[in-house]
Each structure stands twice: as structure tokens, then as C-alpha cells.
Amino acid sequence: MIKVVGVRFKKAGKIYYFDPMDLKINQDEKVIVETARGMEFGMAVVLEKEVKDDEIVSPLKPILRIATEEDISQSAENKILAHEAYKLCEEKVKEHNLDMFLVDAEYTFDRNKLIFYFTAEGRVDFRDLVKDLAAVFRTRIELRQIGVRDEAKSIGGLGCCGKPLCCSTWLGEFQPVSIKMAKDQGLSLNPTKISGVCGRLFCCLKYEHETYEAVIEDMPEVSSIIQTPDGVGKVIDTNVLMEEVKVLMDNKDTVDIRKYKTHEIKVLKKPKRSQDTELKALEKELKKLED
Incomplete structure (x- = not known):
């Protein structure tokens, strides 16, 4: 087991583990850490805990120090300079x-890379x-191509629910989402109706899917012949949601x-x-829309 602290560099960004060294770090405290691309400014969102060796990416980088007022000021200045660089x-x-x-555009904390x-x-x-x-900025330049989901996460916006996008407010990492999830939840299988502003399937299809799967395991499929308290149907x-089935009773008269x-x-x-041909056709249609 290894002691780590979870640090986030962006709002709703992925959480990375770092070695706290001998520092006493509080919740949401600003810290300076060593990363593969140099020194970075982040926020401690997961307090010191022990994790298994296979849960970290070796070598585990250290937290260099708790951020000073000067560090916080430099981070704010970096954001202003990055905005100007973007334009x-x-x-x-x-x-x-x-x-x-x-x-988007961003400077590393030490401004060694833009x-x-x-x-x-x-x-x-x-x-x-x-x-x-x-030639203009006199520093290392990196252009990084991102996908449409990352674009939505960076820019933000409102979902069809009327609330800010999950990915831009709290969702740290994207989870795989399939059209089967919509089918299991009894939603419309029209990809345009179950896709977000990024054009991909709603991330929220994932949230309750495990519960639906557990309930579906105990439910008979449509067209099954079953025994009910009132006979066969x-x-x-x-x-x-109601854990309920609608049954056509075996009654030839009515x-x-x-x-x-x-x-x-x-x-x-x-x-x-x-073979669920309809589902396969919808998956192909969704693939075309994504391409």
C-alpha cells in the first residue's frame, strides 16, 4: 500500500495521485506538484489515503509544496496570458x-510550455x-487535438435537462456509454434524441444502468410464457421502474x-x-453520426 493525495488541475478534471511526502495537506488546498511536463499548480481534492500499488502510475511524482500567495498569483496570471495567447x-x-x-489554451505553471x-x-x-x-511566445508550443466530448467539457453549456453539462461541472472522467443502456431503460432509440450537445450519447445513461441491469435480470423477456396467480399468460x-409486467392471459373467449x-x-x-436487428441498425446509425 502507498500513501497518496489526489490532485485535480482543472474544474471537473481527472484526479491524479501524488506522493504527499511529509506535508500536511488539507482539503481543497492549493499545491505545487511535479508532473511529466514540469511543475504544475493544482488543488488537493482527495486527502491522504493508502492505495494498492496497481492503482497508481509509476513512478509516483511528489507534491513539492503547498502553494504560496505568489504561486496563486502566478497561476491567475498564467490564465490571463493563456487567454491572450488563445486570441x-x-x-x-x-x-x-x-x-x-x-x-482552449493553457500555460504550464512554470511557462515552459504553451x-x-x-x-x-x-x-x-x-x-x-x-x-x-x-517565434511570438518564445516557449515550447504544443498543439493537441481533442475529441468532441472533451470539447464540450472545455467549453461547457446546458444539457436538455436545463442544467450545466455534467462533464464541465463535476464529471472527472468519461465512461463508455452504449445504445443498449437506453434500450434497457426504455428510452427512445433515436440517436438524435438521446445524444448530448457533443453529438455523443448522454453520459447520464450510465448513472442508473447498474440498477436497471439488476432489475432486468429478474424480469421475463417480452413474449415469455409465464405462470401468474390467475393462470398462464x-x-x-x-x-x-415499477418491476412490473403486462400479461395477455390465456383466455380464448376475451x-x-x-x-x-x-x-x-x-x-x-x-x-x-x-438477433436484435433493430438495435444493431441503430448502433450502425450512431457510428455514422459519430464519424
Whole structure:
């Protein structure tokens, strides 16, 4: 087990582990840490704890010191300089007529590197742009292409729920999301209706999916033949939230449809397993939209 402190460098950014050394660090305290790209300014969001060796990326970098007033002032100044650099880079992108969209810019804490984040449809030859920027800022320049989800996280916005995007407010890391999650939750399978501002499936489809999966395990599939307290019937619909099934009773004289809780029924015969062609078609359509 290794003692670590979790540090975040951006709002809703990924949490990285660092060696606290002999420092006594409080919650949300500003710190200066050593990273692969030099000294960085961050916030301690996870207090000292012990983790297994396989949960960290070796070698574990140290926390150099608790940030001073001078450090905090320099970090604020870096943000102002990065904003100015962003505007100048936008002009340079137009001058070079490059097919790319500039998203953000940031300096490392020690200003040894200036990083520009951008999105583009394909590969971009920005070698001449880098030369121009290096001549102006006289520091190492890095242009980093990011995906649409990272773009939404950086820019922010409002979701269809009317609240600020999860990714830009609190979601530290993106989780894989599939259209099967929407299907399990009984949502519309139209990709345009279950996709966020980034054009990808809603991150929130992931939040409750484990609960849905646990309930679905105990529910019969549609078209299953089941035994109910009132006789044998066929499942024609399911309600996962209510843990309830709608059953067409085996009554040849009249149409008799009833509802039962899952604990009240017993599956007698499962439907023949068939390929879910609709789901596969939707996954292909979603892939086209993402490409």
C-alpha cells in the first residue's frame, strides 16, 4: 500500500495521485506538484489515503509544496496570458487557412510550455503555425487535438435537462456509454434524441444502468410464457421502474390483459432467442453520426 493525495488541475478534471511526502495537506488546498511536463499548480481534492500499488502510475511524482500567495498569483496570471495567447492563435489559424477549431489554451505553471487544444475533422498540418507561435511566445508550443466530448467539457453549456453539462461541472472522467443502456431503460432509440450537445450519447445513461441491469435480470423477456396467480399468460410489455409486467392471459373467449409484479410470476417458457436487428441498425446509425 502507498500513501497518496489526489490532485485535480482543472474544474471537473481527472484526479491524479501524488506522493504527499511529509506535508500536511488539507482539503481543497492549493499545491505545487511535479508532473511529466514540469511543475504544475493544482488543488488537493482527495486527502491522504493508502492505495494498492496497481492503482497508481509509476513512478509516483511528489507534491513539492503547498502553494504560496505568489504561486496563486502566478497561476491567475498564467490564465490571463493563456487567454491572450488563445486570441492570437485564432488569428494565426485564419492566416494559415487551417481547417481546425481552437478550443482552449493553457500555460504550464512554470511557462515552459504553451498548449493549444483544438478539434478537426481529420489530420491538420500545423507545422508552419507552430513555428509562428514559437517565434511570438518564445516557449515550447504544443498543439493537441481533442475529441468532441472533451470539447464540450472545455467549453461547457446546458444539457436538455436545463442544467450545466455534467462533464464541465463535476464529471472527472468519461465512461463508455452504449445504445443498449437506453434500450434497457426504455428510452427512445433515436440517436438524435438521446445524444448530448457533443453529438455523443448522454453520459447520464450510465448513472442508473447498474440498477436497471439488476432489475432486468429478474424480469421475463417480452413474449415469455409465464405462470401468474390467475393462470398462464404471455408477457407483452415490461416496466423496469415499477418491476412490473403486462400479461395477455390465456383466455380464448376475451382479451384479458393484467399487470403483475415480478415476484408474483414464474417463467414457464422463454421466447426463441433472435438477433436484435433493430438495435444493431441503430448502433450502425450512431457510428455514422459519430464519424
